Amino acid sequence: MVSINKTSSKPYYEQLMLSIKQEILQGVLVAGDKLPSVRELARDLMMNPNTISKAYKLLENEQVLITVKGKGTFVKKSDSTQRDDFRIQMLKGKLKDLFIEAGHLQVTHEELVEWIQESEEMWGMKNED
Amino acid sequence: MVSINKTSSKPYYEQLMLSIKQEILQGVLVAGDKLPSVRELARDLMMNPNTISKAYKLLENEQVLITVKGKGTFVKKSDSTQRDDFRIQMLKGKLKDLFIEAGHLQVTHEELVEWIQESEEMWGMKNED
Amino acid sequence: MVSINKTSSKPYYEQLMLSIKQEILQGVLVAGDKLPSVRELARDLMMNPNTISKAYKLLENEQVLITVKGKGTFVKKSDSTQRDDFRIQMLKGKLKDLFIEAGHLQVTHEELVEWIQESEEMWGMKNED
Amino acid sequence: MVSINKTSSKPYYEQLMLSIKQEILQGVLVAGDKLPSVRELARDLMMNPNTISKAYKLLENEQVLITVKGKGTFVKKSDSTQRDDFRIQMLKGKLKDLFIEAGHLQVTHEELVEWIQESEEMWGMKNED
DNA sequence: GTGGTCTAGACCACC
DNA sequence: GTGGTCTAGACCACG
Numbered sequence: 001m002v003s004i005n006k007t008s009s010k011p012y013y014e015q016l017m018l019s020i021k022q023e024i025l026q027g028v029l030v031a032g033d034k035l036p037s038v039r040e041l042a043r044d045l046m047m048n049p050n051t052i053s054k055a056y057k058l059l060e061n062e063q064v065l066i067t068v069k070g071k072g073t074f075v076k077k078s079d080s081t082q083r084d085d086f087r088i089q090m091l092k093g094k095l096k097d098l099f100i101e102a103g104h105l106q107v108t109h110e111e112l113v114e115w116i117q118e119s120e121e122m123w124g125m126k127n128e129d
Numbered sequence: 130m131v132s133i134n135k136t137s138s139k140p141y142y143e144q145l146m147l148s149i150k151q152e153i154l155q156g157v158l159v160a161g162d163k164l165p166s167v168r169e170l171a172r173d174l175m176m177n178p179n180t181i182s183k184a185y186k187l188l189e190n191e192q193v194l195i196t197v198k199g200k201g202t203f204v205k206k207s208d209s210t211q212r213d214d215f216r217i218q219m220l221k222g223k224l225k226d227l228f229i230e231a232g233h234l235q236v237t238h239e240e241l242v243e244w245i246q247e248s249e250e251m252w253g254m255k256n257e258d
Numbered sequence: 259m260v261s262i263n264k265t266s267s268k269p270y271y272e273q274l275m276l277s278i279k280q281e282i283l284q285g286v287l288v289a290g291d292k293l294p295s296v297r298e299l300a301r302d303l304m305m306n307p308n309t310i311s312k313a314y315k316l317l318e319n320e321q322v323l324i325t326v327k328g329k330g331t332f333v334k335k336s337d338s339t340q341r342d343d344f345r346i347q348m349l350k351g352k353l354k355d356l357f358i359e360a361g362h363l364q365v366t367h368e369e370l371v372e373w374i375q376e377s378e379e380m381w382g383m384k385n386e387d
Numbered sequence: 388m389v390s391i392n393k394t395s396s397k398p399y400y401e402q403l404m405l406s407i408k409q410e411i412l413q414g415v416l417v418a419g420d421k422l423p424s425v426r427e428l429a430r431d432l433m434m435n436p437n438t439i440s441k442a443y444k445l446l447e448n449e450q451v452l453i454t455v456k457g458k459g460t461f462v463k464k465s466d467s468t469q470r471d472d473f474r475i476q477m478l479k480g481k482l483k484d485l486f487i488e489a490g491h492l493q494v495t496h497e498e499l500v501e502w503i504q505e506s507e508e509m510w511g512m513k514n515e516d
Numbered sequence: 517g518t519g520g521t522c523t524a525g526a527c528c529a530c531c
Numbered sequence: 532g533t534g535g536t537c538t539a540g541a542c543c544a545c546g
Contacts, residue, residue, distance in 0.1 A: 011536060011537090018226055021229050021230070037518060038519065049519095051536085061316075067396065068545090069398065069518070069519050069545050069546090070518045071518060071519085074394070082343050083234065083235050088236060091230055098224060098227065101216075103154045104193060107212075109249050115225075116224070116241055136326070136332070141531080176531090269521060276484055283490045295534080315534095330532095349488055349489060353506075356478065358408050361412040363471060364467055365475060371503060374482070377482075400545085
């Protein structure tokens, strides 16, 4: 399922985090599902277990996964109680930068909005079950 | 005009690039305008000239600025004839990643679109070139 | 200042995190202060730089520190806007467990409250400047 | 009575120890009461007998339980004559760490004290032995 | 078997 | 000089 682009400049562990997050949004992974063990995934992706572990640990900090020593790592039930204002602010900042880049690439705002709608449809988001 | 946040974790040269690009989009800087010399800007912003130079060079590569030996660095007239498909693909990828993050931060697509509209209005963009 | 007990079962990086947090609460470290470089501290504490780095990184995730590549790691200005309910809940759980242990060690609730007051005075917390 | 949260990241054997200790403090279990056999409890909780055994053994070490060969495991009468200073020091250390965390989560000392009082009332502690 | 911690050492990006 | 990423391999704790 998940795959890593070893020629990208984006760190492996970030790619992995995004890949897992995407599968959760798509409903491929749901709350309670067990992720591959760090060793197993490391073998499959031909990476060092430490790198996998780093990704899992960071997703645990973000409350996306939960890991139990000796048992494995699992998708956590999202407690949609609280929004993380700090990270949302970061996100907004990134969108602004992206917006500036778009302007210089002659990408119109309408196109940006279109892209967002595309993503929404293309993935068949299963966010509400 | 341009300013650098020395406590941000974003590299100085990237901040500078974005800052210049933003001013161009806002119409503060227009095609043909002369930018401050590397030394001058380095002094004003209390930064290493190498860092300024790096930002200018990268913006030359992106066809945003143009340097004339012995004269200075200038805002280039954007040739709207061709769009850089490669970089647009990059941008689209970044937007997709941002979209995934948004999903996990419980930011709805509507909010994202709103943010884009906000930026548009707030700046009074003048990119009708 | 900071010191590590190499015979404790508590991980080095956690000890370091607590040590730094304590110094911030005590006012020994204040917003904007530069922490020792990972290499420097690693040398002083006779530890591997990776371990120091891990502690710094985690404190960055907790928004206690901020690090700028090429410059160093600094104490962050605490934005007291938002309380992290999730982590507060964790803390409350730990206090409950501690409370049970106390009961079995014949430590009364009054003693517990006393200990808290002690800490408060002993350190001369500088939380409000 | 005792129950285990299989999705918690706290080790099973620690959860079990705390659960038993809590029931003793609440008076649900009193000195002389017989605990379920290792095998029986393992079956009821769907856990590995080794894990139960480990918890019982550690509670024996802490002088909370006592095992009589061929008869079973029983709640021990607490000898309130001497307090275990070493473990009390440990406890005090943990409270100090917890206190530091509280400070960084903007939890006031008053709140901490409140939480202690809450626990006290909620359980109707019966530790007048 | 699972994940967690720590070390050692290489290479890269930023200033 | 600074921190960041990744690999390799050792040892420990949990079930």
